[in-house]
Amino acid sequence: MKYKDYNIEDFIMDDFFIQWVKYPNENNRHFWQKWLEQHPEKREIVMQAVTMINSIHYQDKAEMDDGRYIEAFENILKAENVKDLKKINREIEFKKFNFPWRGIAASLLLCFCFGIIFKMAIQPHNTSESNTYKPAIIKRSNPAGKKSVLTLSDGSKVYLNSASEISYFSEFDDSLRVVKLSGEAFFKVQKEARPFVVETGQTKIIVLGTSFNVNQGKNGALSVALVTGKVKIKDGIGQQMSLEPSEMITRDNQGEILKTTFDPLYITGWKDKVLVFKRNSFLEVKEKVENWFGIKIKIHGEINPKMTYSGIYKDENLENVLSGIFLSSGLNYQIKDKNVIITNPIKHEETLKK
Amino acid sequence: MTFAPKMQKPQHTEDPTISSIKLSESDKKYENSADRDIWKAFNKGNETAFNYIYRVYAPALFQYGWQFSKDKNILQDCIQNIFIYLRSKRGDLTKVNSIRAYLFKIMQREVLRMVKSEKQSIHSSWDYNERIFPIEICHETKLIQQEYDIEMKRKIQYAMNQLTSRQRQAVLLLIEEGMNYKEIAEVMEFSDVRSARKIIYRALDTLKVLIRNKK
Numbered sequence: 001m002k003y004k005d006y007n008i009e010d011f012i013m014d015d016f017f018i019q020w021v022k023y024p025n026e027n028n029r030h031f032w033q034k035w036l037e038q039h040p041e042k043r044e045i046v047m048q049a050v051t052m053i054n055s056i057h058y059q060d061k062a063e064m065d066d067g068r069y070i071e072a073f074e075n076i077l078k079a080e081n082v083k084d085l086k087k088i089n090r091e092i093e094f095k096k097f098n099f100p101w102r103g104i105a106a107s108l109l110l111c112f113c114f115g116i117i118f119k120m121a122i123q124p125h126n127t128s129e130s131n132t133y134k135p136a137i138i139k140r141s142n143p144a145g146k147k148s149v150l151t152l153s154d155g156s157k158v159y160l161n162s163a164s165e166i167s168y169f170s171e172f173d174d175s176l177r178v179v180k181l182s183g184e185a186f187f188k189v190q191k192e193a194r195p196f197v198v199e200t201g202q203t204k205i206i207v208l209g210t211s212f213n214v215n216q217g218k219n220g221a222l223s224v225a226l227v228t229g230k231v232k233i234k235d236g237i238g239q240q241m242s243l244e245p246s247e248m249i250t251r252d253n254q255g256e257i258l259k260t261t262f263d264p265l266y267i268t269g270w271k272d273k274v275l276v277f278k279r280n281s282f283l284e285v286k287e288k289v290e291n292w293f294g295i296k297i298k299i300h301g302e303i304n305p306k307m308t309y310s311g312i313y314k315d316e317n318l319e320n321v322l323s324g325i326f327l328s329s330g331l332n333y334q335i336k337d338k339n340v341i342i343t344n345p346i347k348h349e350e351t352l353k354k
Numbered sequence: 355m356t357f358a359p360k361m362q363k364p365q366h367t368e369d370p371t372i373s374s375i376k377l378s379e380s381d382k383k384y385e386n387s388a389d390r391d392i393w394k395a396f397n398k399g400n401e402t403a404f405n406y407i408y409r410v411y412a413p414a415l416f417q418y419g420w421q422f423s424k425d426k427n428i429l430q431d432c433i434q435n436i437f438i439y440l441r442s443k444r445g446d447l448t449k450v451n452s453i454r455a456y457l458f459k460i461m462q463r464e465v466l467r468m469v470k471s472e473k474q475s476i477h478s479s480w481d482y483n484e485r486i487f488p489i490e491i492c493h494e495t496k497l498i499q500q501e502y503d504i505e506m507k508r509k510i511q512y513a514m515n516q517l518t519s520r521q522r523q524a525v526l527l528l529i530e531e532g533m534n535y536k537e538i539a540e541v542m543e544f545s546d547v548r549s550a551r552k553i554i555y556r557a558l559d560t561l562k563v564l565i566r567n568k569k
Contacts, residue, residue, distance in 0.1 A: 013554055015534040022532040055507075056514075056529045059488035060424075064416035068430045073408060076437040193409050 004039055011049035021053045024244070066175045066195070141165035142183075145294020147270070152179070155190040159271035161215075162291050184215040186271045189229075202236025203251075212243075213268045220253040225267045265312070273315040277325075279308045285325060293318045294338070301344035303331075389453045396440075397447040407453060408437060414454065414531075415461045421487050421523075422465045432464040455537035458527075462541070487522040489514040513564035521557040528554060 001010065011017050020028035036043060064072075142148055142162050150158045153171050160166055164183025172178070177196040189196045191209020198205040200216045210229020216222050224233055225248035232242045233249060241257070243249060248262040269276045275292055277285055282305070286297050295318065307329060313321050318335065326333045326342060334341045395403035412433055419429040436457065440447065450456045491511040514522065520542070527533045527541055539550040 019532045055491050057490045059490035062420035064413045072430050072434045075434050079438045
């Protein structure tokens with residue numbers, strides 16, 4: 001049977017199809033993209049099969065925590081050969097027999113402890129220095145109107161948007177790279193074995209090496225948009241989700257979760273100084289412009305609440321952006337230092353009549 | 355109970371092999387090459403190949419082993435034992451076509467062996483029984499909102515858990531783990547790939563009947 005004759009059940013049982021859904025690689029992605037282009041009429045069935053495949057999971061989930069992951073790795077390297085293993089086994093058996101070994105071991109341990117205490121007493125300086133070394137916490141925050149780019153100690157790059165704050169250790173832990181974020185940032189994470197974790201409030205975003213955008217709104221809403229790689233998101237109440245490239249998860253302040261695709265320019269354009277409006281309401285436009293330039297906008301007169309605006313500005317100054325937005329909407333504007341006043345020459349009712 | 359003991363973390367982790375677990379520049383090299391080549395490199399003593407295998411499969415083995423035993427210490431010990439064994443056999447390892455399938459197979463054997471040898475422990479009741487490999491149907495997206503769909507989801511989940519544990523295992527290996535039929539046959543120790551296909555077909559048939567009858 002050919003793929004074009006497949007029904008939903010056939011797709012659900014097809015290993016090559018499933019691998020594309022669950023573990024896409026160059027090979028299967030290429031095939032299925034081409035195939036779907038050739039058979040647009042199959043799109044519906046394919047999407048149903050994808051939903052079905054994505055919904056089947058282990059009910060009993062367990063994650064190997066980082067402690068075990070590292071400990072097991074070290075134990076494996078230590079037990080270099082089977083001889084060592086046997087030795088270790090024997091030691092365990094000794095313990096079982098409760099023989100004087102235990103006493104001997106205890107006294108050895110005691111000697112060892114005394115040794116350490118003695119050593120510490122002689123060289124208080126060295127030990128205390130090496131024990132108290134702790135990496136410093138670095139905090140960076142941008143006021144409205146300012147954006148910045150940071151490089152972390154592991155080489156990862158962070159584009160921090162305006163009105164946002166990030167904090168992290170000057171040196172990361174041996175097993176984990178953690179940063180705390182409030183506001184919006186775009187991450188280009190250096191790929192390595194230590195997971196990279198972005199904490200925003202109660203939510204954790206976990207990745208290995210990847211690039212993605214995180215935006216935490218003031219009202220508790222959160223959106224995570226993945227450009228490349230793979231990320232996993234865990235919230236405070238134990239829900240867990242993962243994202244594939246060009247997928248975005250949005251959680252509103254009610255906790256409702258929505259998974260969608262996204263327009264990369266609209267979501268991540270800010271890091272390249274591109275200001276994008278896409279059918280934004282007047283209120284959204286106002287907030288965006290205020291944040292982007294670090295200004296306050298005041299409104300005189302009434303504004304049509306149904307007005308929406310779309311437009312793209314690449315590295316433009318305030319004057320050009322304002323004239324672009326408001327003149328086309330029939331509004332006047334005035335810039336006074338950090339304040340902008342918008343006036344509507346026509347009364348609201350009249351705009352509606354038009 | 356511990357076969358390989360818990361050891362203290364070394365004071366200095368400057369051991370080149372340990373620090374290389376963090377360097378994954380070279381991991382990339384293996385990302386696209388076939389399992390056979392990675393295995394060959396591992397067999398020749400290449401540490402990067404070992405690091406790659408450990409990084410990718412240790413967490414997967416843990417999740418898989420969890421289906422057989424709910425004792426995290428046992429699972430960690432099994433993973434240690436497997437890798438210690440494999441490292442000690444480097445140079446004489448046989449060809450492996452799918453690392454995931456091969457490791458899953460030996461993990462399963464190792465966990466069941468460990469569980470059996472711990473008869474006294476409370477976990478000894480865990481055997482290859484009908485309750486293992488439970489399946490959960492969940493919808494990550496908001497698409498499924500309507501009452502009808504929630505009902506449907508409940509129905510499918512109920513039906514899934516009426517299957518035999520072997521059938522559920524096959525379904526999970528196929529769909530959750532993304533294995534092909536050849537790999538499923540290896541993990542479930544079927545001598546013939548056709549048996550792997552058959553078990554999936556049967557599972558689907560049973561599901562259809564169960565869902566229809568529930569209506």
